[in-house]
Amino acid sequence: MHRALILAVGTALCAVPIALAGPAVAQAQSPKAAPAKAAAPYVAPRNAFGQPDLTGFWSNATLTPEQRPAALGDRAVYTPAEVAKLEGAVAKEVEDGNKPTDPNSGAEGGKADPKTLRPEFAAAGGDVGGYNRGWLDPGSSVMRVHGEPRTSFLTTANGQPPPRKGGGGAGGFARGMGSFDNPENRSLGERCIMGFGRNAGPPMLPNGFYNNNYQFVQTKDAFVIEVEMVHDTRIVHLNGQHRTDGERPWMGDSIGHWDGDTLVVETTNIPQAQAYRGSWQNLKVTERFTRVGKNHVLYQYTLEDPTMWEKPWGGEYEFSPLQGVIYEYACHEGNYALPGMLAGARNQEKDSAAKGGAASSSAGNH
Template sequence: MQTSTLLAVLLSAAALAPAAMAQGPKPASPAAARKAPRTAFGQPDLQGLWTNATITPLERPTKYGERLVLTPQEAAAAEGDRDKEVANGLKPSTDLDKKEIATCEVKGFSGVDCGYNAFWVDPGTKVMRVGTEARTSLITSTPEGKIPPLTAAGQARVAQRAKLRATGKAFDGPEFLSLGERCILSFSSSAGPPMLPLLYNNNYQIVQTPDAVVIEVEMVHDTRVIRLNGKHGPAGVRQWMGDSIGHWEGDTLVVETVNLRPEQAFRGASGDVKVIERFTRIGPRQIKYDFTIEDPASFTRPWGGELAMTATKGPLYEYACHEGNHAMEGILAGARLQEKQGKAVGPAAEEEGGQ
């Protein structure tokens, strides 16, 4: 490029910079300047061991408003707080220390639900960085970084699930317990779609063939098989992790998943949810992962976000969880005790007002 042409380009970029800054930070570009490496059969190479562990939440804390990117000082402060939590978790503790049990240092848990402190979990110690941007939330599709409101049908579905637990029906039999408790699928949405980080075991291994992309998920040892350039099966055939069909758009793997089982509902989604995912290699050690959730029966509008999957050392160890695990006996013991006492449980208890 001639010097005069280069100068004109730089001046034009400088003139546009104030307007771009006024609009606020934008998600990182889906394509990097570098060319993605190729497999032996010519596809962009996503293979390897990756982690999406992060202390960045799915939804943006209100204090950040519509700001997507943390300042370096804010990112350092958040990571410093996490380091302190881990250090506190390493300290000796008293089993019957009521104050410790009440706080337990694991966000979202308290009281008898404090099964472990910060020492026993591994959500990561760093905020989510996509490219070089330290993010305030994983959700990027809404200005405030929040999941959009549920529809009336979605609210009713969530309320019904809450009622099951409130009446005790959730502990009547294993079929009412969560998929994670039953060791059928990962807790939360680690296996996906969408594939999102959680308290621990946030590792994945990707293997490619000319006809498929296979993702082994550490949590509960799930395996997703994404068929390339295929067609979805019948709508009546519901599968764990859904029916995923992928295709390449340049260096980006685009995956559409439908036909999820209704038991795998994510954040109030129905069994008719559609999830669109995009995997793009943006550096030697990073894949940018985008997801969009479309479910008019549950959410007032589509929503989604993006995060980074960062290269990590292996191997990926087996998560030796299996259906009908020994803890199931303890989980269901309360309902069995009620039966011995002549009290109704499950559907009958619901009819009697949950007594």
């Protein structure tokens, strides 16, 4: 989608008196400047195995959402004015969020009023479970792909997921927030088994809050993706075969191969708990990693499920360098909040039973 605009500039020659004709003619007949040479295509450095080098610490934090805001219709690219407005608003948001919290501000707990927060922050309960804005790092710039400021990751015409077969909706994300019967009914993120959102993927998507960071490691036979949120590691076996034992490991079963300078990763056997917009059993995700510059790794993903969608579809974005390294994310299976939530649900059930009523199906929800 990269477009180059070449402007040809001509020189208009005007009639001049005979006395001045000599210099004017000499100027007109002077050799023209040589046309500028097109920049040579970027060639990724090679590692010890002769592979294009993708290693390093990367981030996909951004203001650009996976789905395009409906008001933008089929516009895939923001205008410069829109980019300045979006990025300027975040700079102000960060500046205000880093100020000391006023405990007498009137907002609950001295935190920001949820009405003034981004929708995703407000949906998480004010300042995202007790953090003010200074603790968050959702991204501060619009995602550029081939230099274009994109309005969405999805590359469908309207930047939206296609409808399901049979006229069904586009499908949402499995939240695991409806039942407090047992810990297995809670979300994987809440149980600290997998990251919040789809950081680990596939497809790998930023979560809109923090820790959208990765480390890529290459060996002769594997491509390893360390996901900071929440200490997940996905191993892509190169030139392997998909498993046939029926097991569906976390993050699915990924195999990869090199197609020129692009690493192609195909993932199947995705578990139900990591369904993408309702698809998991027959879902195949194909990811493409291409080093397109010193500070850019182009990431493209294609989703296929013939039982769910009429044809493959997907999106793209670019990883940028992480200014630092990844440290341990201190989340652990057996989140301390789980016993409290489950105990609260049991107490609500007891109270309801004592009053002769039915317990709420969302007891203890938060």
